[in-house]
Amino acid sequence: MISKVLIIGLDGATFDIIKPWIEKGELPTLKNLMKEGVHGDLRSTIPPLTPPAWTSLVTGKNPGKHNIFDFFKLNRNNYDRAIVTSLDKKSESLWNILNKENIKTGILNLPFTYPPEKINGFIVCGSEAISIKSDFTYPKDLRKELLEKIKGYRQGLNWSYINREDHDNFIKDLNIVTEKLEETSCYLIKRYKPGFFMVVFDDLDRLQHFFWRHMDEKHPMYDKKESKRYKDAILNYYKKLDLVINNLIKLTDKNTLIMIVSDHGFGPTYKEIYINYYLKNLNLLRLKKEKKLQKSLLKKIGITKENLIYLSNSYKLNKLIRNIPYKLKVFLNSNINSSKLNDSNIDWSGTKAYFFSHSGRGIMINLKKRQINGTVNEGKEYDVIRDLIINELKKIKDNTTGKKLIKNISKREEIYKGPYKGNSPDLIVEMEEGYIAQEGIGKEPIMPSKQGSAYKSADHRMNGIFIAKGPNIIKNKKIRNANILDITPTLLYLLNIPIPRDMDGRILKEIISDYNLKKLKYAKPYNSEEIKISSAVKSIDY
Amino acid sequence: MLDSNITTISIPKVLADKIKKRMEGTGFNSVSSYVVYILRQVISNIEKDGKEDNKREAFSEKDEENVKKRLKSLGYL
Numbered sequence: 378m379i380s381k382v383l384i385i386g387l388d389g390a391t392f393d394i395i396k397p398w399i400e401k402g403e404l405p406t407l408k409n410l411m412k413e414g415v416h417g418d419l420r421s422t423i424p425p426l427t428p429p430a431w432t433s434l435v436t437g438k439n440p441g442k443h444n445i446f447d448f449f450k451l452n453r454n455n456y457d458r459a460i461v462t463s464l465d466k467k468s469e470s471l472w473n474i475l476n477k478e479n480i481k482t483g484i485l486n487l488p489f490t491y492p493p494e495k496i497n498g499f500i501v502c503g504s505e506a507i508s509i510k511s512d513f514t515y516p517k518d519l520r521k522e523l524l525e526k527i528k529g530y531r532q533g534l535n536w537s538y539i540n541r542e543d544h545d546n547f548i549k550d551l552n553i554v555t556e557k558l559e560e561t562s563c564y565l566i567k568r569y570k571p572g573f574f575m576v577v578f579d580d581l582d583r584l585q586h587f588f589w590r591h592m593d594e595k596h597p598m599y600d601k602k603e604s605k606r607y608k609d610a611i612l613n614y615y616k617k618l619d620l621v622i623n624n625l626i627k628l629t630d631k632n633t634l635i636m637i638v639s640d641h642g643f644g645p646t647y648k649e650i651y652i653n654y655y656l657k658n659l660n661l662l663r664l665k666k667e668k669k670l671q672k673s674l675l676k677k678i679g680i681t682k683e684n685l686i687y688l689s690n691s692y693k694l695n696k697l698i699r700n701i702p703y704k705l706k707v708f709l710n711s712n713i714n715s716s717k718l719n720d721s722n723i724d725w726s727g728t729k730a731y732f733f734s735h736s737g738r739g740i741m742i743n744l745k746k747r748q749i750n751g752t753v754n755e756g757k758e759y760d761v762i763r764d765l766i767i768n769e770l771k772k773i774k775d776n777t778t779g780k781k782l783i784k785n786i787s788k789r790e791e792i793y794k795g796p797y798k799g800n801s802p803d804l805i806v807e808m809e810e811g812y813i814a815q816e817g818i819g820k821e822p823i824m825p826s827k828q829g830s831a832y833k834s835a836d837h838r839m840n841g842i843f844i845a846k847g848p849n850i851i852k853n854k855k856i857r858n859a860n861i862l863d864i865t866p867t868l869l870y871l872l873n874i875p876i877p878r879d880m881d882g883r884i885l886k887e888i889i890s891d892y893n894l895k896k897l898k899y900a901k902p903y904n905s906e907e908i909k910i911s912s913a914v915k916s917i918d919y
Numbered sequence: 920m921l922d923s924n925i926t927t928i929s930i931p932k933v934l935a936d937k938i939k940k941r942m943e944g945t946g947f948n949s950v951s952s953y954v955v956y957i958l959r960q961v962i963s964n965i966e967k968d969g970k971e972d973n974k975r976e977a978f979s980e981k982d983e984e985n986v987k988k989r990l991k992s993l994g995y996l
Contacts (some may be wrong), residue, residue, distance in 0.1 A: 418922065448995055460986050462977035492977050507978070507985045536992040736995045833994045913964035 379848050379871055380632035385622055386487065386577035388427065389585050390639035390842045392418060395615065403616055406623040407844065410637060412844030415888040417856035418642075419864075422790050423805055424738040425641035425837040427582070428461060429694060430861055431488050434638065435575075436468045437865030437880035441793030443468040444799045445489060447737030455749060456725065457732065462505075463490050467797055469877075469903045471865045472496050478874055483571035485562055488640075498571050501561070503579060504533025511733050526564055531557040534580055539587060542832060544607055547587075551580055552617065559621045566628050567809050578621070584614050585643045589835030597825040634847035634871060638864060642838035646826045647811045648775065650782055651819030652732040652740065659769055661762065663727030664818070725750035729762055730803075735816045739802020740766060740786075763788055763804060770806070775823060782823070784809045794881070810838065838877050851890050859885055875900035930954070 399408045410416075422440060424447075432445040440446050444467040449458035466489070472482035476497040484490060486503035493500035493515035501523065506513035509532050514520040524530050531554045538547035556577060557900040560577045590596040591607040626635060656662040723731065725743065729752055733741040742759055745751035753759055766786070773782050785807040794803055806814050813826065813836050826834060843859050849871060862882030869876045870884045879902035886892045938950045947953040978986060 448990055460978065461989075464972075464977055503991065505986065507982045507989075511982070536989055539992045586993070734995075736990075846968055909965050909968065910961060913961050913968060916964055916968070 378632060379634045382573045382636075382868065382872070383629055384573075384575040384636045384638060385625060386431070386575065386579075386580040387581050387618060387637065387639045387842070388488070388577055389484050389582035389641060389643045389837065389840065390615075390637075391644070391840065392416075392842055393641035393642065393644065393840075394611070394740065395842065398612060398615060403612065404619040406619045406626070407637070409705065410622075410635065410844050410846050412853050414635075414844060414850050414852060415610045415856050416842070416844040417859050418840035419638060419843035420858070420860040421641040421837070421839050421841050422861060423787070423807065423839075424736075425839050425841075426736055426738075427488050427579075428641055430464060430640035430841075431577070432468075432470075434640065434861045434864050435472070435487070436466075437471075437862055437869075437876075437882040438468050439793055439795060439862065439881045440801065441795030442879065442881070443799035444797035444800055447734055447739070449734050450800065451733075451741065451747070452545060455745065456723070461489070463492060463494065467905065469908070471868065472498065472573065474874065474877070475872075478872075480872075481569070483569060483574040485565060485574075485576040486558060486579060487575060487577045496540055496673045498573075499565065499569060501565070503577070506532060508532070514908045523561060523564075527557060527561050529553075529557065530561070534583060539583070544603075544610075548610060551584060551614065554580060555614075555617060555621065559624060562625055563628060565638065566625075576625075578618055580617065581614065582643075584611060585835050586833040589643070589645050593834070595647070595686075596645055596834055597647060598832065608712065613914075632759075632848055634850070634868075635845065636864070637842065637844040638861075639841035640861065641655040642840040642842075643835055644810055644838045645834060646813040646836045648823055649813050649815040649826050650773075650808065651654045651824070652770070652806065652814050653817065654819050654822040655770060655773065656730050656732065656740075656766070657818060659765065661728070661730040663724040663768070695836055710725060726752065729753050731814060732814065733802045735814060737802060737816055738806045738808075740804040740806065742803045759803075766804060773822075775812075780809065782812050783807070783810055829894075838901065845888055849890050850888055854888070856885065856887050870897065874898075878902050936958075 385803045392901060395404065395407060398404050399411070402408075406590055422433050426447065428445045428448055429440045429443075436443045444465055448461055450461050450465065452893065471876050472484060473496070479497075480499060482496060482498040484496075484498075484500045486501065488503065488505060490500050491502035491513065492544040493502055493513065495515055499519055500515045502513040509520075509524065509530060512520065513532065514523065533846050534547070534554055535550050537543075537875055538550055558576065558578060562574075565571075588607055588610045590598040590600075591604045592609075592611060593599060594604075622637065629635065653662055657664065725748070728743050730740055730742050733739045741748075741750050742753050742762055743755050744755060744759065746755055753762060767788075770783055770786050771781070772862065775778060775782055783806060787805050787807070789801040789803055789805065792805055808814055843856075843864075860882060862880070863885050864882065866876045866880050866882045867885045867888070871889065873896065875898040876884075877900045884892075885898070920993055935950050938953050940952070942948075947956070
């Protein structure tokens with residue numbers, strides 16, 4: 378009988394690197410968990426991205442039903458993108474269902490929970506709350522308590538170390554933030570004893586984005602000297618997380634169900650592709666006249682941020698740019714015209730389609746009914762343009778290897794089902810491994826990986842991780858075909874709670890030692906109006 | 920003459936009987952007036968909550984800029 382649930386999220390964790398390290402004996406806690414329970418890849422959402430993926434994990438639903446597709450959403454008043462928050466989520470989450478069964482829930486540092494909602498238990502938001510001065514907790518008073526009890530409380534990394542490429546301080550900061558998150562987890566578990574507790578260590582994702590190149594000799598950003606110092610940075614952090622997991626497990630008993638999950642996998646990116654370059658060549662995207670574009674003197678003589686980055690692939694130039702003082706870098710960053718697209722360099726009246734966001738990997742059609750300066754009619758014209766883009770982009774090949782670049786390009790209705798699928802980009806691009814779709818036009822359509830000022834060398838992949846151990850969980854078994862949508866329905870079944878019929882995931886029967894169809898109970902689908910009615914009745918002021 | 924501002928809605932008989940029982944000794948003189956009163960109260964509260972939700976914003980303009988800066992550091996902007 379399961380008495381409690383502990384879910385530990387490792388943002389971006391992948392068995393591709395965990396397994397070889399386990400074999401070498403580097404990660405004993407994860408090794409034991411896998412031996413005493415089940416494990417397997419956990420297929421992410423399309424695209425494999427933090428906002429839709431974590432939200433699908435805790436709702437059991439595809440983004441078409443919960444409405445979180447990306448960090449950004451379309452701003453209908455202009456072509457800027459608006460930031461997505463928890464207020465955009467249109468589905469109940471696992472904790473709402475558990476609360477109805479009187480199970481107290483505690484959520485710590487789970488992405489896309491800010492602003493925090495009212496629950497039976499607590500929600501403590503992470504770095505998306507921006508500042509510890511904001512109301513980043515529910516209940517509100519918990520904020521004050523945490524700041525008092527956890528000395529030097531931290532809400533996320535100091536971003537300036539990434540911008541400065543100050544590797545040593547970045548690692549130091551990462552370790553401090555992780556220790557504080559561990560301390561906060563222990564404090565909250567001991568103090569509030571929630572029946573369900575979930576914490577996400579999200580900075581693993583950042584570390585892998587920026588440090589992958591140091592352990593990959595094939596990477597275009599690999600630097601032998603730097604690698605000597607930082608090649609074990611990712612391994613060392615996994616080892617630290619292994620210890621943290623061990624410490625959190627010490628707070629549980631034998632009747633606790635433990636799950637280790639990640640929202641997506643990770644892998645190196647060697648080349649970036651400029652989708653807008655191709656859309657421009659197809660006459661679907663038009664830039665304003667060059668005269669208007671070339672405002673800055675630097676741009677006039679051919680210097681753009683992308684050019685500098687492109688040139689800096691030569692080791693000496695690379696080193697030179699790295700050594701530019703931070704303040705000068707900030708100045709250049711803001712003063713050198715980027716060829717990235719924005720309102721000022723796209724001629725929207727001549728544009729039918731554009732790459733909406735690097736993170737969401739989506740192409741948006743410039744629809745008359747939707748965008749402020751839309752040019753495309755709904756219906757036949759929309760369909761023809763989408764088919765044209767799919768056919769043309771699928772043909773693209775990397776000239777140096779002859780291999781195709783795009784694994785798949787799908788219409789949104791082929792991926793998403795549900796009332797909010799219309800809020801997704803119109804087409805979703807899935808790149809082949811090693812390539813990443815980038816915003817901007819690009820000097821060339823395909824360039825070596827070196828994304829803007831952030832210097833990322835790796836990005837998300839489809840297979841995250843799943844490990845589970847506890848009562849009724851089979852021991853020492855590897856499973857296949859687990860999907861991020863399956864976590865919530867599986868948990869509900871294990872806790873003997875009816876599963877809402879509108880969930881898209883399945884019960885992972887293969888992990889359960891005594892799976893019994895008779896125990897399976899369903900609940901009616903989530904109905905937001907019913908919730909509103911019952912909350913309105915409760916709040917009628919007599 | 921039928922009042923064009925009024926429409927008929929069916930409710931289960933058991934529910935109507937329950938309402939009749941509750942109405943006894945109160946100021947309500949018909950099941951219809953009782954049901955209309957409840958619905959008005961509930962709908963007005965749902966609309967009030969909805970207006971408050973729409974006013975709720977996650978970030979101030981300054982905070983939103985900070986979120987964008989963070990996403991830029993991550994290479995997402």
